[in-house]
Amino acid sequence: MLKGNTVGLRARHEDDIPVLRAELFDDVVNGSRADGRPWRPVTPGTKDPRLVVDDTEQGRVPFSVVDLASGTLVGMANLWGIDTHNRSAHIGLGLLPAARGKGYGTDVVAVLCHYGFVVRGLHRLQIETLADNTAMLRSAERNGFVREGVLRSSSWVLGEFLDEVLLGLLAEDWKPAARS
Numbered sequence: 001m002l003k004g005n006t007v008g009l010r011a012r013h014e015d016d017i018p019v020l021r022a023e024l025f026d027d028v029v030n031g032s033r034a035d036g037r038p039w040r041p042v043t044p045g046t047k048d049p050r051l052v053v054d055d056t057e058q059g060r061v062p063f064s065v066v067d068l069a070s071g072t073l074v075g076m077a078n079l080w081g082i083d084t085h086n087r088s089a090h091i092g093l094g095l096l097p098a099a100r101g102k103g104y105g106t107d108v109v110a111v112l113c114h115y116g117f118v119v120r121g122l123h124r125l126q127i128e129t130l131a132d133n134t135a136m137l138r139s140a141e142r143n144g145f146v147r148e149g150v151l152r153s154s155s156w157v158l159g160e161f162l163d164e165v166l167l168g169l170l171a172e173d174w175k176p177a178a179r180s
Contacts (some may be wrong), residue, residue, distance in 0.1 A: 002063070002115055005177070009115070012053045016043070016064045016167040019052050020076050023096045032158050033130060034094055051076070058082065061115075063101035065093070065108055067083055074099035077108050079116055079125075087123040091115055093136075105139035113143055117171045124170055130155060130162040139171040141179070145169045 002009040021042065025031040032039045042048045055061050059082045065075040075095035082089040091112045093102055098115060109127075116122045129136040139148075144165040153161035 002111050002119075003068060004111040005115075006066050006068055006102075007074065007107045007110070009111050010065045010066060012051070012062055012064045012067075012076075016073055016076075017048065017051045019073055019096070020064075020094075021048055022077065024094045025051075025132075026078070030097075031129065058084075065095070065104065067082050067099075067104075074104055075108070077112055079112060079120070082120070082122075087121065089120070089122055089125055089168065091125055092114070100135065104121050105115045106133055106142045109143045109145075111167065114172055114176060115175055118176075122171065124168060126169070127167045128164050129167070130157070131165050137167075138164060140167045140169075143169070144174055146173075 024034060024110040025042070025048070028039050032047070045049045051062075060078055060080040062078040063076065064073055065077050066072060067074050072094070075093060077091075079089045080092055080167065091109060093108045093112070095108075113125060116125045125145075126148075127136065127140050128151070131141070131150065146169065147165055148168045149166045151166060152162045153162040
């Protein structure tokens, strides 16, 4: 397990999947904002590619996020689009509704940066998020990410095009957060 100050990033457990699916993806609004593909219902018990882990896949590393104090599942996170030649990757995360607004997002981003830069030896990490996702923008910027641009009207979400903000962080600009 990778540990931050308040969260741990661990392997996805089979019993995490129904909770993550129900709380992050079954809700049409949340699911539509979290995934670049159109929302669709997923039959319980089927293999949901957003949540099922394929340990042979090299371009994506999924984690379940747990509260360190209680061990409770609070969300999911991943490093995706891993490019070993250019030593870059993207960061993504989703917190369960009850876990939002408690500072977990900032800690998850910090742990993902540690994993990307220290464990994987990457040079660049980037985040793309909807322009109105103030929680993710704040978490990214608190960890040193810099706004690099706006992708105007790049995401079709529930009947309208929304802007995305592109943020980047280079290994040499990263300042590791103090860990407890």
